[in-house]
Amino acid sequence: MRFSLPLFPEAASAVANQVDSLYFFLVGISVFFSVLIAGLVIYFGVKYHRKSDSDTMPKAATGGVALEIAWSVIPLAISMVIFFWSASIFFTINRPPDDALEVYVVAKQWMWKLQHMEGQREINELHIPLGRAVRLRMTSEDVIHSFYVPVFRVKQDVLPGRYTQLWFHPTKPGKYHLFCAEYCGTKHSGMIGWVYVMEPADYQAWLSGGAGEGSLASRGEQLFQSLACINCHKEDGSGRGPMLVDLFGKTVEIEGGKPVVVDEAYLRESILTPQAKIAKGFQPIMPTFQGLVTEDQLLQLIEYIKSKGKKK
Ligand code: CUA
Numbered sequence: 001m002r003f004s005l006p007l008f009p010e011a012a013s014a015v016a017n018q019v020d021s022l023y024f025f026l027v028g029i030s031v032f033f034s035v036l037i038a039g040l041v042i043y044f045g046v047k048y049h050r051k052s053d054s055d056t057m058p059k060a061a062t063g064g065v066a067l068e069i070a071w072s073v074i075p076l077a078i079s080m081v082i083f084f085w086s087a088s089i090f091f092t093i094n095r096p097p098d099d100a101l102e103v104y105v106v107a108k109q110w111m112w113k114l115q116h117m118e119g120q121r122e123i124n125e126l127h128i129p130l131g132r133a134v135r136l137r138m139t140s141e142d143v144i145h146s147f148y149v150p151v152f153r154v155k156q157d158v159l160p161g162r163y164t165q166l167w168f169h170p171t172k173p174g175k176y177h178l179f180c181a182e183y184c185g186t187k188h189s190g191m192i193g194w195v196y197v198m199e200p201a202d203y204q205a206w207l208s209g210g211a212g213e214g215s216l217a218s219r220g221e222q223l224f225q226s227l228a229c230i231n232c233h234k235e236d237g238s239g240r241g242p243m244l245v246d247l248f249g250k251t252v253e254i255e256g257g258k259p260v261v262v263d264e265a266y267l268r269e270s271i272l273t274p275q276a277k278i279a280k281g282f283q284p285i286m287p288t289f290q291g292l293v294t295e296d297q298l299l300q301l302i303e304y305i306k307s308k309g310k311k312k
Pocket residue numbers: 107108110144145146180181182183184185188189191
């Protein structure tokens with residue numbers, strides 16, 4: 001912790017100090033100009049106040065090219081510094097590294113459900129290893145929530161019907177607050193939890209402790225069979241639906257539309273509203289699975305399809 005301000009959260013992610021520096025710069029600039037302007041108002045008020053009834057008004061100054069250039073160029077320079085500085089941090093916060101550890105998050109009134117690739121599931125708790133980037137892929141079962149871990153200085157809305165992502169690189173082991181930062185109903189204030197950043201060895205021990213139900217992908221595979229997806233999406237490509245092997249990450253042709261890249265959002269849409277984008281050469285015969293699969297199960301199915309090759 002660089003500052004011992006009691007209300008200021010400690011910094012426990014790679015980007016936290018960058019965010020803080022920008023924040024303190026903004027505060028510094030604001031304080032500087034507030035003090036300067038307030039000071040000048042008082043100073044000029046005292047210096048030029050009307051001393052007697054016979055005081056005449058001085059002639060109003062007109063023009064002053066140098067002054068006008070100064071008060072245009074200096075603020076421009078300052079705002080450009082703020083713009084490029086914050087844009088660079090914005091890009092950092094929005095671009096997870098490819099080797100990030102992936103965790104799925106499903107929010108609902110009023111809890112956080114987290115699923116690890118290996119199969120561990122947690123509620124209102126997230127266990128992650130120290131020193132490795134973590135990418136959360138998040139969605140909501142009901143209303144808008146917001147995943148917020150102050151010590152990491154990252155916050156992201158979690159929306160129904162869409163996947164959003166958030167990533168951070170924890171730099172300190174510890175137990176940290178997790179908040180919902182979007183008012184989401186009666187018990188919004190209780191939608192809180194903990195993030196545990198563990199030493200890698202402890203994390204491995206924790207990982208091997210739980211699971212039991214198999215990895216996300218393997219649970220997706222079971223669903224794939226029990227929902228009878230496998231009857232049409234055959235592995236040898238002879239089915240009535242597209243073959244899903246090696247599909248993830250590819251660009252596919254769409255009947256009467258623009259080609260799309262097969263990503264999580266496209267897979268989700270294709271399961272819930274199959275008629276939205278029909279792969280070229282196939283009939284629109286797939287029934288919708290809206291209401292039949294939960295958000296958690298959707299993620300398992302997606303993870304299963306991802307596991308069938310073409311890892312990004
Ligand atoms: Cu969920 Cu506020």
